Amino acid sequence: MNSGYIDRKEEIYKVAIIGFGPKGLYGLERLLAEINDKIPEQRIEIHIYNRTKFFGSGDVYRNDQPQFLLMNYEDKNIDINIEEAPKMIANIASFSSWKASANSFQLASNSIPYYSPRALVGSYLEHSYLELTKACSKNITIIPHIDTIVDLKVVGTNYAIKTENEDWGMDRFSKILLTTGHFWFRPAVSKASNRNQIEFIYPVTKNLKIINADTAVCIKGFGLTFIDTVLELSEGRGGIFKTKQNGDLEYIPSGQEPSKIAVITRTGLPMIPRKGNKENTTQLRYFTQSFINELLSKHNINFEKEVLPVVLKDMYYSYYEQLFARYNNELRFNDDFKLVEKQVLDFHVNNDVLAFDWKKIENCFYDKSMLTSGDIIEKIRQDIFDVEKNTPICAVYNCWSKISPMFNELYVAGVLASDSKHKFDSYYFGLFNRLSYGPPLYNMKKVLALAEAGIINFDHIKNSKYHFDENLSKHILKTGSISSEFDMLINATIPRGDSKKNRSQLFTNLITRGIITECIENENDEKSSKIKMNTFGNPINIDGITLKDITFYGTPTEGNTFDNDTLSRTRNNYASSWSRSVVLDILKMKKIETI
Ligand SMILES: Cc1cc2nc3c(=O)[nH]c(=O)nc-3n(C[C@H](O)[C@H](O)[C@H](O)COP(=O)(O)OP(=O)(O)OC[C@H]3O[C@@H](n4cnc5c(N)ncnc54)[C@H](O)[C@@H]3O)c2cc1C
Incomplete structure (x- = not known):
């Protein structure tokens, strides 16, 4: 034995995954496969940190949300499996097969064809997480923490993590994967409710609870989040959508809906709905x-x-x-x-x-320059x-x-x-x-039914002048000669990951420490920025050094990569390169120690 030999078999190599929605789960899956394939003996602790108890499903697919909040991604595209070596350590069914199985039948019974409730997808993701933990070999310990990471610092050659509950913990991590997704790019979302305003609608049951039957509501945004908002304020309040003979929907109100729902947007354009269950047979001829x-x-x-x-x-x-x-x-x-x-x-x-x-x-x-409810209803009908x-x-x-x-x-x-x-x-x-990438057709039919029932009004949708009247404590919209008052303004937009305005405490601290730096793409636009990183998601620090032990994957890479709003396992897949880098690091360490 060499004099410098350290029996590392007894020493534990520690890895952290920060944020454990779908992308964190994908990172864990690849890491377990790599370890199983190349270093089945090494003792490894994988610490996973998630703000909530929804491990694998995260904020978007948490399984306690109402069943009427649907995917805009077809069942057939949802699958934890990845066609890549090394193979997964567990045999897990695709979402469609899992959904068809007896266990999930009850949950699935509410779903419409092809597009499932997001809660059901969350249950599938959580089931996948459980299957992976069950299939883990003894040398691996997975330690879940329900906590929010607020800071991270270098300690020697490793990293320490500060959480909301524990301050700086004792664990030191050799490699870190950051998959913090969307929501918590936003700072203190819950602070928002001054001025009768709801800054963030999720989770809908909790955040929209204060709106009752007397409230006049104005919604900013006309995309997928708008649809989630109006469904919570209608179906979520006991209203019912009845299917008519021609397949259209009719809304039967419960009387608990807000007194008025208006919408404001820049363009007034609705998203184009999607039918599902149709292969996209488009053949590109020029964009090759x-x-x-x-x-x-x-x-x-x-x-x-x-x-x-x-x-x-x-x-x-x-x-x-x-x-x-x-x-x-x-x-x-x-x-x-x-x-x-x-x-x-x-x-x-x-x-x-x-x-x-x-x-x-x-x-x-x-x-x-101005649009009426009639214009929008006609456009939605045509679509x-x-x-x-x-x-x-x-x-x-x-x-x-x-x-x-x-x-x-x-x-x-x-x-x-x-x-x-x-x-x-x-x-x-x-x-x-x-x-x-619009909503399922069924959801657009619901929007149409709500507009036809007079629950949603589109008369202020474009070019309305907005101000908050401090004396009345009301939001005022003026469009042409029509002026309306609202008790509550709801922000139904989701910021993109590269929005500087919406940095969380963790990202603010990482910038202050110089662990990450921002690249302002356009000097005229203070809002947009991206984290400087290489093509494996490793950030470039303030001294221009690439930090290979930290990897970003998913939304935080936005701006460097494009369109991470997906459950796809292959789109901008930094999970695979990260897990390979962890295993290589361990192999390298072992080699040095046995010399
Ligand atoms: C409302 C909504 C609907 C969507 N619908 C679809 C859809 O139908 N189909 C589709 O393909 N895509 C959809 N998307 C896109 C969606 O972002 C991706 O499908 C997917 O959720 C991305 O996974 P993620 O793990 O990167 O992020 P997320 O799902 O956002 O998960 C990130 C996790 O990290 C946690 N976290 C964040 N910061 C911290 C921290 N500092 N410490 C600890 N934990 C932290 C969060 O709480 C969360 O659990 C939707 C997005 C939204 C917002």
Whole structure:
């Protein structure tokens, strides 16, 4: 034995996962697989920290939320399994198989086809966590902590963690994975209720409890969070949606709904709903891998000039391919887009049908400075019709979900010009989300039913002037000649992960300590920033050194990566590289010690 030998078999290697929603769970799964494959003897403690008791499900999928809060991601896409070596240490069913099993039947009975309640998905994630812990070998100890991490510091070659409950603990960690997700990017969300305002709706039952039947409510935002809000204020208050003979819904009020619900947004545009259970058969013709490869060799790419036109070519082509087919015609592909346009021109001469009009798709209300409830109801009805009948415009909506993974390559490579990236982040990201990642059709039918029943009013939706009247203690909206008073303003928007405004205490402290630094993309925009990191999620500290023992995964990487709002196991997957780095670190340590 060498004189410097330390029997590390007896020493415990400690790892921490901070934030244990789905991404923390994915990190744990990969780590267990790597350890099992390469270092089955080493004693390892894995400390997992989560703000709540919902380990694996986190805030978004916690299983105590109402069943009417639905996924906008189809059942068939939800699966803890990953096709990657080393294989998982436990055999866990996909979500669909698990849902079909006897155990989950009761929970599943409320769900609508294809889109499940988020609570049910949470139960699946928690079940997956349990299965992994059961399958763990003896050398691994998983230690869950229900606590919020507020700070982190370097101690020698390791890290110490400060929590809300325990101050600086005694444990020292060699590697840390940060998967803190969305919500707690926001500082002290619960502080918000001065000025009759609800800053954050989740968990809905608790945070919207103060709204009662006399309250007049104004909701800011018209996306998925808006839908969760109005469902809690209607169905959550005992109202019932009845299915009519034609498949539409009718709302039967309970009398406990707020006295008035208005909505304010910038554009007034609703999200396009999705039907589900349909393979997206869109075939991209112009936005191809070779197009991306060509762009990857460039720098300072202008999204609007070099990328968007190709996105639009595919949207155009997909639209007319469907439309031609409906008229028993065939659109013939040509690399030369002019020859495609020529076929379309000829087609329109003979057929009086709606032409592809990007300006209208982008914003059908572009020429209206004010909108009424009637305008919005008509638009929602049209969208529901299109999606139900799968009209050619749906081919346009389907394009982005096919384009997005390839566009992600460009985004992550950092080849977009700074100004142009900012334009994408602040405008196109939301636009494509609205067109392609909308709510289940069933939920949009509920919104329509609520509007038709007069529960929701859209007359203030666009260009309304807002102020808070201190004397009346009311929120006032003025749109044209209509003025209305509201008791409560609800913020139904979710900030993106790169929003500087919404940093949590942990991230503020990490910046103060210089462990992370921010890269301001656009000097004119104080709000947006991203954490400087390499392509494995390791932050670059204030001295320009890459901290390889810390890894970010999911929302905190936003800005460096694109679109982490997903349960996908493969999108921007830093869990695999992190777990490999943990195992390599242990192997390296052992090698040094046996010399
Ligand atoms: C309302 C809503 C609905 C959504 N619906 C869908 C959907 O239908 N389909 C879909 O694919 N995606 C959906 N998403 C996107 C969603 O963000 C991802 O699916 C997924 O939740 C991301 O997982 P995550 O682990 O990165 O983050 P999260 O799910 O947010 O989990 C992070 C966890 O870390 C904890 N945490 C944070 N900070 C700390 C700290 N300092 N100390 C200790 N714990 C901490 C949080 O409490 C939480 O439990 C939705 C998002 C929201 C907000």
